[in-house]
Each structure stands twice: as structure tokens, then as C-alpha cells.
Amino acid sequence: MTYRTILVNLNIDGPVAPLxxxxxxxxxxxxxxxVGFSAADIALPIAAPEAMIDGETMGHQREEIEERIKKxxxxxxxxxxxxxxxxxRDGVANPTRLVIEMSRVADLIVTGCEDDFTLGHSERFINLGNLILQAGRPVLVAAKDAKRFFTNTALIAWKDTREARRAVVDALPLLCQANEVVVVTVDKETDILAQESMSDVLAxxxxxxxxASSKIxxxxHESESLVRFAKQMGAELVISGAYGHSRVRELIFGGVTRSLLAEDGFSRFLSS
Incomplete structure (x- = not known):
């Protein structure tokens, strides 16, 4: 198993050189x-339904987007x-919708992470929640300003769920390159089921x-414990299932996924 096609999403407002x-x-x-990819959409004015859309302003926006994408x-x-x-590949369209559509060409999607990954201008930045939970492809979120991908130490945040099982399989090409792999699970108490689950993953x-080795x-406090252990072991890559739920029109992350993405000192590999 390997990655034959990788798509890298470049947010139009950058900076993008390290990514x-x-x-x-x-x-x-x-x-x-x-596959290099970038997209942005024209911001529609907030106005009364009967208000006229300023065509000249919209045209200037399109020109600005097209010029930025060209550069x-x-x-x-x-x-x-x-x-x-x-x-x-590019487009003047909603970036989240378009990159999800483009995920069909790739084995793996690479992207950065904004300081606030759930908010921002939806016409200029992707919504990571929607991307990770809807693309049907694993997403690798690069460590901040990282210019190279390091896998000397990798942590698998394990729980016996569909998402975590999918993440382990999707990350195999990366895990095969790692010098040290630790499978970690957090639970209130160690029981026989958790031990059997970990043993099966190691096998x-x-x-x-x-x-790989294991750690229970x-x-x-699952989120805090995982992040603390990742920092202690000097993890360069953390692999996890991505968990989320609906909030009206968008998908938002569960606690563990949110905590991992908030830590940009290591790369994060997520599957759903």
C-alpha cells in the first residue's frame, strides 16, 4: 500500500511556501x-433581497481571486x-465544496490549519470539519511552518471505533517509515477488553x-492526556480517527479531534 496521488490544499491568503x-x-x-489546489469564492454582499448586486465590485473580486491563484x-x-x-487545479468557487469534490483524485489530502479552524471567511478558507468528515479521504494537517515531513516518532490515538480502525489502515504507508510507533489509548481504568484491543492492533x-509498542x-481526561503524552514522547505525527457531529449546516469536531488540531507542533493524520 502506498500513496499514488497527493492533493495539497493551498489557502488563497497563504502563506503557502512551507506547505x-x-x-x-x-x-x-x-x-x-x-496535485496543487486553490480556490476562493466571491463574497456576496449582505443586503435586502431587493438590493442590486454591484456587478463592478463582483468583477473586481473575481479579478483579484484569479490573479492571486495565478501567482x-x-x-x-x-x-x-x-x-x-x-x-x-483551481476554481472561483466555495473552497471547501470544491476541495471535497477534488478529493476523488487523491489517496491523501494535505493541508494547513488556520489559527481558528472552525471559523473565518468561508469564501476564502476551507472548513476543516467539513473536509475531514466529508471528503472520504484521509487528511494530513501539516505542523505549523513545517517544510519537511518527519516520521521518526508517531503516535496512534487508539479507541476501538470505525474511525480509528480506518485511520490506522490509511496511515500504514507513513507508519512503515517511522522509527518509533506508540499506540495509546486513554481510559478511566485498564480492563481486559482494552488490553485485547491494543494487542490486536499491535499484531x-x-x-x-x-x-509498535502500546501505552494505556x-x-x-482523554484529550488532555493524549496531547500531554504526545509532547512528552516528542511525537512528530499523531494519527487519529476524526469524530464530529452536525450543527445546523456545518460539521464540528468532537473534543479529542479539536484538541489535536489545536496543537500545531506536530503533524496530524485524520480519517473518518
Whole structure:
């Protein structure tokens, strides 16, 4: 198993140089085809239904978006050069909707994380919740300003759920490159079911050539315990199932997913 196509989402308002380098490094590792992607939409004015839309203003917005995308494409193609197989895709449209549609071309989606990943201008930035929970592809959120992808130490945030099982399988190509892998679960108390679950995961990984150890943390505060342990072990990559629920028209994260994404000192790999 490997990644044949990687899509990197570049938010139009950047900065994007570190993320481009990060994606190129990752594509080079797997000899993968790299798809650069960027999109933004025209912001509609908030006005009464009978108000006229200013066509000139809308036209200026479109020109600004197209010019910014043009420069970003040049930046992406210049950085990639002939080192990797690559292509470019873009659009003047809602970026979250379009990148979800474009996920059909990729094995893996790479993106950055804004300081507040649930808010912001929906016409300029992707909604990470909708992307991760709707794309049907694993999403790798790069560590802040990271130019290279490091997997010396990887942590698997384990719970015996569909999402976590999916994440372990999706992350196998990365786990096979890691020097140290630790499977961690947090529970109020250690029981036989948790121990059996961990043993099965370790055996599954071992059959795929991944040597891992396990750690059961007895604590009722799952999010805080996971993040604290990840920092203590110096994890460069944290793998987790992504959990969320609906809130009217958008999808929002559960507590563990939200806490992991708030920590930008390591890369985060999420599947749903």
C-alpha cells in the first residue's frame, strides 16, 4: 500500500511556501503524483433581497481571486520543478465544496490549519470539519511552518471505533517509515477488553512490517492526556480517527479531534 496521488490544499491568503515544500517532500518520498489546489469564492454582499448586486465590485473580486491563484500556481510549479509529477487545479468557487469534490483524485489530502479552524471567511478558507468528515479521504494537517515531513516518532490515538480502525489502515504507508510507533489509548481504568484491543492492533501492525509498542493511560481526561503524552514522547505525527457531529449546516469536531488540531507542533493524520 502506498500513496499514488497527493492533493495539497493551498489557502488563497497563504502563506503557502512551507506547505508547498512539505507536500513536495511527501510526494517525493512516495514517488506520488502531486496535485496543487486553490480556490476562493466571491463574497456576496449582505443586503435586502431587493438590493442590486454591484456587478463592478463582483468583477473586481473575481479579478483579484484569479490573479492571486495565478501567482500561487506559479509558486507551486516553480517549487516543484521537475522533481515530482504534478498538476494544478483551481476554481472561483466555495473552497471547501470544491476541495471535497477534488478529493476523488487523491489517496491523501494535505493541508494547513488556520489559527481558528472552525471559523473565518468561508469564501476564502476551507472548513476543516467539513473536509475531514466529508471528503472520504484521509487528511494530513501539516505542523505549523513545517517544510519537511518527519516520521521518526508517531503516535496512534487508539479507541476501538470505525474511525480509528480506518485511520490506522490509511496511515500504514507513513507508519512503515517511522522509527518509533506508540499506540495509546486513554481510559478511566485498564480492563481486559482494552488490553485485547491494543494487542490486536499491535499484531495487525506487525504483520504490515510496523513494530509498535502500546501505552494505556488511566485518566478520565482523554484529550488532555493524549496531547500531554504526545509532547512528552516528542511525537512528530499523531494519527487519529476524526469524530464530529452536525450543527445546523456545518460539521464540528468532537473534543479529542479539536484538541489535536489545536496543537500545531506536530503533524496530524485524520480519517473518518
Amino acid at each position: 508547498i515544500d512539505f507536500a513536495i517532500d511527501l510526494a517525493t518520498r512516495f514517488n506520488a503524483h502531486l 500561487m500556481r506559479h509558486q507551486f510549479e516553480s517549487a516543484a520543478g521537475t522533481n515530482v509529477s504534478r498538476e494544478w 495487525f501492525l506487525r504483520r504490515h512490517g510496523v513494530t 493511560i488511566e485518566n478520565k
